[in-house]
Amino acid sequence: MIEQNASASIPQDIADDSDIASEQPDISRRRWLLPLSETGVGRNANTSTDVVEEPIAEIAELSAEQHLANAIRQCSKDGELLAISTLYDAPYSLTEEDIVQLKTALKSDEFIDIAHLSLNGEDYFYSDEFMSDNFAQLQLLNRHADICTAIAGVVRFECETYPRPLKQSMLMSEPFHYTASEIEDALTLMKTHPDFQDIQQVLASNDAPYLFSNTLMSYGKARGLTEWIEVEQHENP
Structure with missing residues (x-):
């Protein structure tokens, strides 16, 4: 079990950067979320042979799907659903293939708390550790219905x-x-x-x-x- 802002953004402490031009994706953030060209979904980014700056190396200790799961959990703590379509936009600018791989990775037992709802072709994710199924249904209704x-x-x-x-x-x-x-x-x-x-x-x-x-x-x-x-x-x- 609705029309307000139809997408919950990645939490501000992760996603906020006023210096990013909307037409120019932040490549370091894209690497943070999904370094497919270097490591791919399900592989720890530490296996990359590339030398990266220290802040990126620290962020890359978790896999892309682990970062996404943590972002979903943070949104759930804040009482929001996370719309996967958010990830198509800057600063992440992921491709359809990237997101398909992420959604597949989130089905593993490691992310058993990550649940999703679909409406009008859009997928919304939440963590049932921090948001009940009932509340998630209500949020979805509240986003998309009169x-x-x-x-x-x-x-x-x-x-x-x-x-x-x-x-x-x-x-x-x-x-x-x-x-x-x-x-x-x-x-x-x-x-x-x-x-x-x-x-x-x-x-x-x-x-x-x-x-x-x-x-x-x-x-x-x-x-x-x-x-x-x-x-x-x-x-x-």
């Missing part, structure tokens, strides 16, 4: 995955941060749109609103779970 599609997506995800209805106020929290008025306006539009007719609202006895998909959960089940989550579990610990 508010109505995003709300419907997360409601269906909750009903299908857990299953449970979604507390409406959760849409005001990360990663969405919608306002109450934005949510109400979206729900009003969704009532008349054919793509969202399964999204329904149910109220607990304390009037807290929850949302569910009636194609994935009956009204009775949604009503019962809403009452339990919102009221009964606190009365009967």
Whole structure:
């Protein structure tokens, strides 16, 4: 389980360099990330016979895929997905072949925490040590969908995955941060749109609103779970 900036960049402590002209890739950084012409994916860059400057030699102690995995983990710590398309741009300027090799290398057991999602032909990576699968799905929805599609997506995800209805106020929290008025306006539009007719609202006895998909959960089940989550579990610990 959306349109904001659709790519998380390599962390600033790695990627920030104001002196790099956008049209001129930084060759040393490309070597840092993927020195395919010298060592290739999966080989330690220390095997190169080339003599390089000390800072590059220190960076090159890890393989290209290890550096990429660490960048993905850092993005996950910051609550972001890393879009592989980021690596096509300066300062890295990797080729399609480079990235295919990297993606293949990340499937090894060494990188078991690295997971990925795809949407609209784009691959996004995250570390499940620092970001839950649920949050990653929400981030993806939040990047690529309008508010109505995003709300419907997360409601269906909750009903299908857990299953449970979604507390409406959760849409005001990360990663969405919608306002109450934005949510109400979206729900009003969704009532008349054919793509969202399964999204329904149910109220607990304390009037807290929850949302569910009636194609994935009956009204009775949604009503019962809403009452339990919102009221009964606190009365009967």
